[in-house]
Amino acid sequence: MTAQEQKVRLLTKWRSGGMCEVCAVQRATTFHHRLPEGQGGPWRSANGLHVCGDGTVGCHGWIEHHRARAYERGWLVHSWDDFYAVPALLRLHGxxxxxxxxxxxxTYDRRTSVWAP
Incomplete structure (x- = not known):
């Protein structure tokens, strides 16, 4: 694990308080890249979510199996998007x-943003 990965994992765990950022019900167990690593997604806290499950179960599994809906919610971002500029729908954060x-x-404010979910 690189120093950058370790730093980002700690920041993301701090942000979540150990709870899944997507459902706010289960304990978070994995780091999910909004822009997948395989598509050049860097280790940045804005590019990650602390979620329950893994790539097959829990919120992490739901994201992987319902990719179109995950893009709509900001849980995934396209390679041409700036993940800092794409908000995410996270129950844990209201x-x-x-x-x-x-x-x-x-907080994302639809009235003042150019991005629309």
Whole structure:
């Protein structure tokens, strides 16, 4: 594990408090890349979610098996998108939020944003 990966995992766990950011019900067990690593997704806290399950079960599994819906919710982002500019629908954080490099979030406001889910 690289120093960057370790730092991002810690920031993401801090942001989630150990709970799944998607459902806010289960304990988070895995890191999910919004822009997949295989598509060039970097280790950045804004590019990751702390989620329950793995690639086959839980919220992580749901994201992998319902990719179109996951893109609509900001749980996945396209390679041409800027993951800092695409909000994610996260129950743990009260709805639509932007994810930041420092592990923090800010509320997405549809009235002032150019991005529309």
């Amino acid at each position: 709805g639509w939020v932007y994810l930041h490099w420092d592990g923090k979030t800010t």
